Amino acid sequence: MLEVRDLTKTFGGLLAVNSVNLTVPDRTIVSVIGPNGAGKTTFFNMITGIYQPDKGSIQLAGRELVGLRPDQVTEAGIARTFQNIRLFSTMTVEENLMIGRHPRLKASYVDALFRTRRFHEDEREAREAARAILDFVGLGRYLKEMAVNLPYGDQRTLEIARALATTPKLVLLDEPAAGMNPRETETLKALIRRIRDDLGVTVVLIEHDMRLVMTLSEHITVLDYGTKIAEGLPHQIRNDPRVMEAYLGRGAAAGDYGKEGGEVRA
Ligand SMILES: Nc1ncnc2c1ncn2[C@@H]1O[C@H](COP(=O)(O)OP(=O)(O)OP(=O)(O)O)[C@@H](O)[C@H]1O
Numbered sequence: 021m022l023e024v025r026d027l028t029k030t031f032g033g034l035l036a037v038n039s040v041n042l043t044v045p046d047r048t049i050v051s052v053i054g055p056n057g058a059g060k061t062t063f064f065n066m067i068t069g070i071y072q073p074d075k076g077s078i079q080l081a082g083r084e085l086v087g088l089r090p091d092q093v094t095e096a097g098i099a100r101t102f103q104n105i106r107l108f109s110t111m112t113v114e115e116n117l118m119i120g121r122h123p124r125l126k127a128s129y130v131d132a133l134f135r136t137r138r139f140h141e142d143e144r145e146a147r148e149a150a151r152a153i154l155d156f157v158g159l160g161r162y163l164k165e166m167a168v169n170l171p172y173g174d175q176r177t178l179e180i181a182r183a184l185a186t187t188p189k190l191v192l193l194d195e196p197a198a199g200m201n202p203r204e205t206e207t208l209k210a211l212i213r214r215i216r217d218d219l220g221v222t223v224v225l226i227e228h229d230m231r232l233v234m235t236l237s238e239h240i241t242v243l244d245y246g247t248k249i250a251e252g253l254p255h256q257i258r259n260d261p262r263v264m265e266a267y268l269g270r271g272a273a274a275g276d277y278g279k280e281g282g283e284v285r286a
Contacts, residue, residue: 021046021190021222022067027076029062029246036062038246039076044190044239046081049216049223051233053257054243055267060226061103063243064192068100069093081189097189101179101196103226109168113159113178116167117150118143120185149185156218157181157211173204177211184215191215193225197232205229209236234258242266 022044029037037059044050052060065071067078069090078085080096088096099120108116130136154160157177162170167178176196183191193212197205209232215221227233233240233254240257242250244266250257257263 021048021081022224023077023079024067025077025079027063027066027078028074029059029066029071030074035246037066037073037243040241040243040246040248042241042248044222044224047216047220047222048238049212049225049236050239050241051225051227051237052241052243053227053230053233054249057245058243058266059246060243061194062246064100064194064226067093067192068098094186094188097187098192099183099186099188099190100192101176101183101194103194103198105175105179107167107175107178107182109166111167112164113154113162113167113170114147114150114164116178116182117153117185118146120182121146121149153181153184156214157184158207173200173207176200176204177208180211180215184219184221188221190222190224193223193227195226195228197227197229205232208232212236 022042024040024042027037027040028035040063042052052063054060062071066073067085069085069088069092073086076086080098083096085093085096085098108119111119151160151163154163157180159174159177159181162174167175170178176199180191180193180196196212197208200208212223212225213236216223225233225237235254237254240251240254241248242257242260242263249262249266250260252260
């Protein structure tokens with residue numbers, strides 16, 4: 021589904037992502053992990069067209085994405101969430117989803133201006149889709165609620181719902197469990213599995229919660245100082261000395277990898 025080759029990005033003299041390759045098969049759940057500043061978010065930002073890479077290629081189901089704008093990447097089939105919540109807080113839950121739906125609508129500016137039949141059809145379709153997605157993620161009861169009034173964990177789920185509203189082939193989740201309590205994280209884990217199993221959407225996540233990463237991922241790629249230092253199955257990564265070194269060498273970024281005597285909690 022996703023084939024990243026030789027992806028490279030520098031900021032001034034800093035090599036933030038250094039010639040990274042990543043292959044993500046269709047309908048898999050994979051994780052990109054690494055200590056703080058390893059280049060994970062920069063990697064996501066290149067895939068989604070926010071940053072243009074200095075070098076490399078990014079193909080989604082065979083289509084080259086380098087050079088596309090973020091909205092064109094969304095249209096091509098990649099949706100994402102961000103490390104920090106980016107909802108329209110003064111809009112309702114339904115409206116947040118309808119905005120997520122926008123790239124898939126057919127009506128033009130002129131249709132909207134003159135409220136044509138196509139405009140009304142689009143609006144009805146977007147409302148129906150919003151309702152279906154909210155039910156799917158378990159937020160159906162909040163349809164007309166202001167996004168800002170939702171509990172924290174539900175706001176994060178709403179962000180995932182908004183990403184799903186673009187009907188992606190692949191979704192990139194940037195630290196979806198950040199700030200969640202263990203119960204919310206369990207619910208999130210089940211949701212991510214259902215996104216893959218029921219919707220057939222491929223999932224790539226950046227996550228610091230090692231328990232979640234180790235139990236959810238089918239494949240893990242580890243970055244350190246912008247370079248891929250390891251990749252493989254969860255049990256291989258858990259026992260990889262290079263990975264332990266990367267985390268422990270930096271004081272095992274609070275609550276993460278290697279916290280308990282060099283072993284990963286999983
Ligand atoms: N826009 C930018 N301009 C300059 N340097 C940047 C920019 N974005 C990221 N960097 C630098 O690139 C490196 C990689 O940062 P990035 O945010 O991708 O890491 P990360 O693995 O996502 O970290 P974290 O886990 O803390 O979110 C860091 O040294 C960071 O300071």
